[in-house]
Amino acid sequence: MTLPPPIVQVRGLTRRFGTGCPACPELTGPAAETNQCPRCRSVTACREVSFELHSGEVLGIVGESGSGKSTVVRLLHFDLAPTAGEYRLNLNGAAAAGLPWLEPGQNLFELGPHQRRQLRNRLMGIVYQNPLLGLRLKVTAGGNIAERLLMAGWRRVERMRERAADLLARTEVPVERMDELPRHFSGGMQQRVQIAKALSTDPAVLLLDEVTTGLDVSVQARVLDLIRSLQRELQIATIVVSHDLGVIRMLTTRTLVMRYGGIVEQGLSDQILEDPQHPYTQLLVNSTL
Amino acid sequence: MLTVEKLEKQFVSHVLNGKEILGFSPVSFSVPQATALGLSGPSGTGKSSVLKCIYRTYVASAGTIRYHSGAGDWVDLTLLPENELLRLRRAEMGYVAQFLSVLPRVSAVDTVAEPLLADGVPREEARDRARRLLARLGIERSLHDAYPATFSGGEKQRVNLARAVIRPPRLLLLDEPTASLDPGSLQVVLDLLLELKAAGTTLVAIFHDRSIMDRLMDAVYRMPEKGGETGQLATRTSSHET
Ligand SMILES: Nc1ncnc2c1ncn2[C@@H]1O[C@H](COP(=O)(O)OP(=O)(O)O)[C@@H](O)[C@H]1O
């Protein structure tokens, strides 16, 4: 029984904020119970994070605020540069076709800025908790999507408008609001526009960072239902970051648990929820029941 | 096709300062393909936990669970990489939990059709088959498009069962799936399970209903008492369909 290789492979991903000192690795992380080095005050936001994401899989990352979840996602989206680590993509023919310079097995963190941008624009979609990070609020909803398509190499305006209308319809944003500014939209609708934008280029990897955090419960439910149905339909390899175990339960099949920048436990999502092994995961699960 | 050997489970609660709670005492049994094994024993002896270890919702503390997969190789379900286990779950395992968890805001027909959709069956055909199975299990037509969250216990159980068997699994794990069924529904479920078994499905199941145990099971494994010796595997002679 051989499964195809994982689409994403991450090894030893580490990001430190601050100058760092030789004691940082020892004095930070889950065992040290802090992410800040008491000697040099540097913060190791994530450390030695390794995992694989398989095609069509939805992987959860859970942990309290500050545990390093968003840092991991931003590193994968090239929003941040890592202090150390390796990041590899195994693309299928179609996704690889537009990127002839990409060597199989290449560590993406070694690429130049232009190539990284191209990878991001063509292969990745991201949805941030804060719509301000993912949307330009003074550009229309349709314009936001068109900008993204432009970056991915689309050129014909008519086609881009069609694509934007199609995506907005699928994410349940009334198409007649396509030419309005997202800053007039509700929080839930802004998230749906972000999702439409992230999906517009048919990404190989989708990154969702606390997409429903801060929304009203009923709005949350609607956005989660939307993500679930898009997942079923599109089967995009996805990383779902959330501090909310309910979101993890509903969307993911496998989960990493992070604390103080490190992975303390990983497993099938139902196992993480029903038979957590690590003391921290037990605390997390017990405090939400 | 399934051989459980010296399987043990202890829960270590770090919230309670490392307190150990015994899930079950060592369990060993073997289930031939296309047969049904019943787990019996007083409540608290760990029957549900055994099923959860097989499905890997629980992490086994010791022992092996060897499974002969559809691809023809023997794998140890306690050690199999997560992604391969997930693939097995999707392709050939079904599990109906004792405590019902239905997907929120998904209609009964879509809940049942989902495994078919994941297999690439066209939507209309999948929903059609889901409706027919729900109807066979006595779920009224008017409920098919409603949310199971609002259903009675017995109706929820039948929706969960339908979801688990709409695509007949090679291995079916059942945890008291008939606990709140009336006698009529019970007979329908029993007939369905006998059909699945005749078509090749292997079952490991917990039923509190003696008559189902008698009619469905080829063997019964009596769970060891907590802290006791290993349990007893008894093959039944009267179990075959008459
Ligand atoms: N730009 C930055 N400069 C300094 N520290 C940062 C920066 N970004 C994140 N951090 C720190 O890194 C740690 C992890 O943060 P983050 O990845 O946002 O966690 P999470 O998403 O799990 O809440 C936190 O201690 C945070 O304060």
Ligand SMILES: [Mg+2]
């Ligand atoms: Mg965050």
Ligand SMILES: [Zn+2]
């Ligand atoms: Zn330091």
